[in-house]
Amino acid sequence: xxxxxxxxxxxxxxxxxxxxxxxxxxxxxxxxxxxxxxxxxxxxxxxxxxxxxxxxxxxxxxxxxxxxxxxxxxxxxxxxxxxxxxxxxxxxxxxxxxxxxxxxxxxxxxxxxxxxxxxxxxxxxxxxxxxxxxxxxxxxxxxxxxxxxxxxxxxxxxxxxxxxxxxxxxxxxxxxxxxxxxxxxxxxxxxxxxxxxxxxxxxxxxxxxxxxxxxxxxxxxxxxxxxxxxxxxxxxxxxxxxxxxxxxxxxxxxxxxxxxxxxxxxxxxxxxxxxxxxxxxxxxxxxxxxxxxxxxxxxxxxxxxxxxxxxxxxxxxxxxxxxxxxxxxxxxxxxxxxxxxxxxxxxxx
Ligand code: 5AD
Ligand code: FES
Numbered sequence: 384x385x386x387x388x389x390x391x392x393x394x395x396x397x398x399x400x401x402x403x404x405x406x407x408x409x410x411x412x413x414x415x416x417x418x419x420x421x422x423x424x425x426x427x428x429x430x431x432x433x434x435x436x437x438x439x440x441x442x443x444x445x446x447x448x449x450x451x452x453x454x455x456x457x458x459x460x461x462x463x464x465x466x467x468x469x470x471x472x473x474x475x476x477x478x479x480x481x482x483x484x485x486x487x488x489x490x491x492x493x494x495x496x497x498x499x500x501x502x503x504x505x506x507x508x509x510x511x512x513x514x515x516x517x518x519x520x521x522x523x524x525x526x527x528x529x530x531x532x533x534x535x536x537x538x539x540x541x542x543x544x545x546x547x548x549x550x551x552x553x554x555x556x557x558x559x560x561x562x563x564x565x566x567x568x569x570x571x572x573x574x575x576x577x578x579x580x581x582x583x584x585x586x587x588x589x590x591x592x593x594x595x596x597x598x599x600x601x602x603x604x605x606x607x608x609x610x611x612x613x614x615x616x617x618x619x620x621x622x623x624x625x626x627x628x629x630x631x632x633x634x635x636x637x638x639x640x641x642x643x644x645x646x647x648x649x650x651x652x653x654x655x656x657x658x659x660x661x662x663x664x665x666x667x668x669x670x671x672x673x674x675x676x677x678x679x680x681x682x683x684x685x686x687x688x689x690x691x692x693x694x695x696x697x698x699x700x701x702x703x704x705x706x707x708x709x710x711x712x713x714x715x716x717x718x719x720x721x722x723x724x725x726x727x728x729x730x731x732x
Contacts, residue, residue, distance in 0.1 A: 542580055589636055655677070657699065685701070
């Protein structure tokens with residue numbers, strides 16, 4: 384057994400590695416290493432979740448955004464972006480459809496859209512909760528004050544996704560304009576945790592200027608934060624952003640990282656993302672075989688799908704919700720797993 388595989392064993396035994404050890408693994412990514420890491424990752428995933436894969440119905444309810452993140456297709460500065468907002472009725476209709484598919488978790492995602500005041504968000508959350516008391520609601524609407532988060536919690540939100548993007552300040556400043564800071568992002572995550580949300584953090588793999596050292600820092604940060612969920616996917620360039628000509632992240636790096644994250648945080652809820660399915664037609668299946676255990680079919684109305692374009696060539700933009708649900712179910716089954724539609728809460732207490 385080679386040195387790198389021994390590091391994987393050590394990660395499994397101790398739950399963490401040193402910065403240098405992570406850098407060593409990330410710098411020596413190979414098919415052999417990925418296979419070894421995936422074998423461990425999948426057996427850990429099976430120990431906690433057997434062959435279950437959880438589904439979360441994703442509803443992208445607004446692509447307005449006040450931020451100007453350099454990587455993102457719905458950034459404020461992109462004047463080619465055709466903006467939309469779903470009405471409360473339309474959001475409800477998406478949930479109704481999802482509920483009929485058996486789905487018991489919905490993720491409400493949007494840009495940072497000031498139109499959706501705390502009051503509007505709380506209204507949406509509490510009315511869905513009163514109609515469907517057995518669903519879990521996840522919000523993914525960006526950086527807010529602790530008071531806003533408190534209000535969302537009180538209204539009935541259960542979970543919150545907020546990728547930290549990178550925990551290195553210098554790298555953060557290369558991805559975001561000056562008015563945004565990694566420190567605030569991390570503060571938000573801590574606030575959300577302290578309020579009792581199930582929290583998800585994460586990064587884009589291969590984002591511009593990202594180094595292996597940056598990713599090692601991210602892994603150390605994730606271990607310390609110990610989130611219930613981790614969302615990672617490859618960076619994919621968008622033609623109308625400052626990063627239009629930057630290279631995409633790779634399938635291989637994303638797969639290795641999925642496995643490392645599963646080994647490091649054994650009971651984590653780890654989606655195999657749409658971005659992974661976009662850089663490779665079988666990307667999501669490969670993600671599941673690398674240790675991921677969540678998929679997020681898109682329930683947004685078809686008429687807005689193409690408009691929620693964070694990156695180019697996003698998949699599933701032409702399909703009706705029912706088609707995505709069906710397609711994803713088949714894909715999951717091809718990996719030897721089964722779709723589970725219940726709330727799929729984190730087993731952690
Ligand atoms: N490529 C891949 N992922 C992206 N995101 C935003 N823009 C891109 C892109 N160009 C991710 C960010 C954000 C999440 C909602 O989508 O990590 O947190
Ligand atoms: Fe959307 Fe396959 S999951 S079309």
